Amino acid sequence: MDIGNAAPLGIALLGLLLGMRHATDPDHVVAVTTILSREHRIGAAARVGIIWGLGHTLTVLLVGAVIIIFKIAIPVRLGLAMEFAVAVVLILLGAGAASTMMHRVARHLAGNPIRNSKSLSLHSHPHAHSDAVHGHRHLHLDPHDHHASRSSDAETFPNEHNLPQDRPLSFAARRPLLRSFSVGLVHGLAGSAAIALLVLAAIPQPLWATLYLAIFCAGTIIGMGLITTAIAAPFIMASRRMSWLHQGFVTSAGLLSFGFGLFLAYQIGIVDRLFSSAPIWTPH
Numbered sequence: 001m002d003i004g005n006a007a008p009l010g011i012a013l014l015g016l017l018l019g020m021r022h023a024t025d026p027d028h029v030v031a032v033t034t035i036l037s038r039e040h041r042i043g044a045a046a047r048v049g050i051i052w053g054l055g056h057t058l059t060v061l062l063v064g065a066v067i068i069i070f071k072i073a074i075p076v077r078l079g080l081a082m083e084f085a086v087a088v089v090l091i092l093l094g095a096g097a098a099s100t101m102m103h104r105v106a107r108h109l110a111g112n113p114i115r116n117s118k119s120l121s122l123h124s125h126p127h128a129h130s131d132a133v134h135g136h137r138h139l140h141l142d143p144h145d146h147h148a149s150r151s152s153d154a155e156t157f158p159n160e161h162n163l164p165q166d167r168p169l170s171f172a173a174r175r176p177l178l179r180s181f182s183v184g185l186v187h188g189l190a191g192s193a194a195i196a197l198l199v200l201a202a203i204p205q206p207l208w209a210t211l212y213l214a215i216f217c218a219g220t221i222i223g224m225g226l227i228t229t230a231i232a233a234p235f236i237m238a239s240r241r242m243s244w245l246h247q248g249f250v251t252s253a254g255l256l257s258f259g260f261g262l263f264l265a266y267q268i269g270i271v272d273r274l275f276s277s278a279p280i281w282t283p284h
Contacts, residue, residue: 015212019219031183034093034257037250048180049228053221055184064196068209074193076281080274082190090261097254194283
């Protein structure tokens with residue numbers, strides 16, 4: 001193999017590896033960890049990462065290709081605003097855990113301990129219609145006395161395990177694949193300008209730069225799929241053996257997302273002066 005043939009292959013491999021490395025950025029890992037923390041199967045957790053990668057790829061390819069082909073300059077304030085959107089998403093992902101923690105602390109300080117005896121439990125009762133038998137999910141306050149509440153109207157929730165009575169489903173818990181795709185879109189939008197500018201600086205030809213960008217995005221999808229699989233393992237093991245530990249992991253992931261989102265918001269809004277007359281933005 002001569003050097004002329006080896007160079008494109010090496011560039012493609014580099015793009016793939018850098019894409020996988022890009023998946024390990026802290027804001028990416030924190031976001032998907034919060035979403036997948038409630039999953040109970042490795043396959044479902046891996047799908048969260050892959051769907052995130054697809055959402056990320058969509059915006060990076062669309063916005064990045066436009067920047068590369070037409071050589072569009074991104075205004076400083078717009079670049080910062082797109083990154084600030086990531087901070088907002090992280091705060092929303094962790095808001096459920098943060099509010100639950102503050103509620104518990106407030107009840108503890110008020111001398112009203114939280115009772116664990118009452119919880120929301122989801123059960124499925126069989127029903128026959130014509131020749132078909134299927135189950136309906138019902139939510140009950142007491143998992144040990146669900147037969148007594150069959151006659152009452154109950155809401156249907158998409159979660160299979162017990163939920164504390166004072167803990168509604170959070171932004172991260174509802175429809176995890178849709179949440180993952182949406183979060184990936186926002187992350188891709190925030191990083192598309194910086195990625196495109198870096199690629200264009202290294203590869204001036206628009207066609208090859210766009211192709212490299214596509215390979216980079218493929219590496220990001222693969223990397224996030226591997227990362228979510230690895231992260232999900234302790235969550236799933238804890239959910240099967242120690243439910244209290246699993247709930248601690250879920251809460252910790254949410255609080256980490258909330259705290260990291262606040263840190264990013266401060267960094268972008270105050271330090272980088274997003275809301276001032278002279279914002280500072282360095283694509284990276």
